[in-house]
Amino acid sequence: MSIAVFTGAGISTSVGIPDFRGPDGVWTKHPEQTDVYDYDLFISNRQAREYSWRWQKESAVWNAQPGPAHKALVELENAGVLSIIATQNFDGLHERAGNSAEKISNLHGTIASSHCLNCGAAYNTADIMSTLDDTPAPRCSLCHGILKTDVTYFGEQLPEGALEKGALGISQADELWVIGSSLEVYPAASLVPYAAQLGKRIRIINAQPTGMDELAKASDIIREPIEIVLPQLVHDVIEDN
The missing domain is CATH 3.40.50.1220 (TPP-binding domain)
Structure with a gap:
């Protein structure tokens, strides 16, 4: 078997x-929050990036246990x-x-890691989260490219x-x-x-x-x-x- x-x-x-689409799901109650994972909006709009990062920092994921x-x-x-x-x-x-x-x-994907959309440099997401108060739209320390978690956003391909x-x-x-x-x-x-x-x-x-x-x-x-x-x-x- x-x-x-x-x-x-x-x-x-x-x-x-919380789930996303159940009767009490995040997006059932707050459909506007799907923008958190909108890839095109994320890369084109600084405010959207700040919102996405802040929303993910406040996620229950970080304190949950199996x-x-x-x-x-x-x-x-x-x-x-x-x-x-x-x-x-x-x-x-x-x-x-x-x-x-x-x-x-x-x-x-996974929220545990992140990467630079320009040079591909890898980051630990928890390290980025610890600096969000000072850098709400984090950038790569190597090339100043946009940083994004490795969660697959709407509009992105699935991980290879x-x-x-x-x-x-x-x-x-x-x-x-x-x-x-x-x-x-x-x-x-x-x-x-x-x-x-x-x-x-x-x-x-x-x-x-x-x-x-x-x-x-x-x-x-x-x-x-x-x-x-x-x-x-x-x-x-x-x-x-």
């Missing part, structure tokens, strides 16, 4: 990071059952929980190789578990119909219906809290494997 996992913001809500659902996926890897975690999340909680980098595809890594892991698995995603954001969400085309069993664990529920059997659609149901599901799979 081999399991591929596709995670969205819903896996992290129980540890204090929860039971994240830790369950570590158990899945340790049992030799995990093929890949293709995640839309940029919070780094899968890594911090203990999953290995080779088993993770960060489809939408991320989608392909996720697809490879899915192709090598027997099942795909979709956990905490509305499956509305492409091209990341295209991995789910890809799994269906390959004949993989699909389980969807999400509080709300998704546009791809028809790809799973009714018995494989779970609406219970992720932090409760996922550890039990992992336990059952490991016991049966």
